[in-house]
Amino acid sequence: MAKQYPAISDTQAAFIARQHIFFVATAVADGHVNLSPKGMDSLRLLGPNRVIWLNVTGSGNETAAHVAVNPRMTLMFCAFDGPPMILRLYGEAKVIHTRDAAWAELYPHFTPIAGARQIFDLQVSLVQTSCGFAVPNFTHAGDRTLLRDWAEKRGDQGIQDYWSDRNQTSLDGLPTHILA
Numbered sequence: 001m002a003k004q005y006p007a008i009s010d011t012q013a014a015f016i017a018r019q020h021i022f023f024v025a026t027a028v029a030d031g032h033v034n035l036s037p038k039g040m041d042s043l044r045l046l047g048p049n050r051v052i053w054l055n056v057t058g059s060g061n062e063t064a065a066h067v068a069v070n071p072r073m074t075l076m077f078c079a080f081d082g083p084p085m086i087l088r089l090y091g092e093a094k095v096i097h098t099r100d101a102a103w104a105e106l107y108p109h110f111t112p113i114a115g116a117r118q119i120f121d122l123q124v125s126l127v128q129t130s131c132g133f134a135v136p137n138f139t140h141a142g143d144r145t146l147l148r149d150w151a152e153k154r155g156d157q158g159i160q161d162y163w164s165d166r167n168q169t170s171l172d173g174l175p176t177h178i179l180a
Contacts, residue, residue: 005127007048012087012127016045016077020140023076024053024120026066026093031172034062039143043075044109051075051089051122052106057115057151057159057167061178064095064118065170068177073122081139084132091124099180115151115159117167117178 008016016022020039027033042054053075055063067073071092079085096102096119106119151159163178170176 002128002130005129006125008045008051008089008124008127009048012129013045013048015079015085015087016043018082019077019079020143021078021080022053023078024063025074025076026063026070026072028066028069028172028174031170031174032062034060034066034170036063040113040148041111041143042113046109049091049124051091051124052109053120053122054107054110054113054116055118055120056113056147057117057162058147059166060171061117061163061167061176062170063120064176064178065172065174067093067095067120069174073120075122078135079132080135081137084135086130086132086135088128088130089122089124090126090128091122093120093122095119095177096121097177097180113151114148115154117159117163 022038022043023035024038025035044052046052073091073093075089077087096106167178168176
C-alpha cells in the first residue's frame, strides 16, 4: 500500500543513500516523456525537502530542456536487495548550469566528475513509498567507468564541442540552454 509524506524522513534518507541507481522522469505538455537512469554517486540530500543531483554529459539532454519549460520532476529509487520498497520524490526542479552562480555553491557537494554539465536542484513537495514486491533482486557488481573515461579523454574543449553538436536541443527540438 502506497503511503505519502510531506518530507524525506531520516529512514527514507538512509534508504536513498544505500541505492546505487535512481531514475529521473520529466515531461512537457507535448512531446516525449523522458525517463533516465542515473548513478555515479551523483545525488545529495540537502534537507528533508531538497535534493540535488549532478548531471553528466550524455547522448541527450532531455531533462534540462523539459525543466526549462516545466519544472515538474520525479525521482524514483527501488530496493534491488534487502527489504522491498519503491520510493518516489515529487517536486519542482531548476537547472543549474556550469556558468551559473549557484554552481560554485553546489558543485563542491560532489566528487568532481569529468563531463559534469548541470546540477538539478529539486524542491520535494511529496514523498511516496510503495511495496516494491515485484522489483527483482539484483547484486551491484560495481560502477561502470566508461562515461567518465570518455569525458576525460575528450577533455574540456572536446566536451564543449560535444555540447554544441549534440546537447543543444531535445528530441522534440526544445532548447537545453547548455551553452550561454
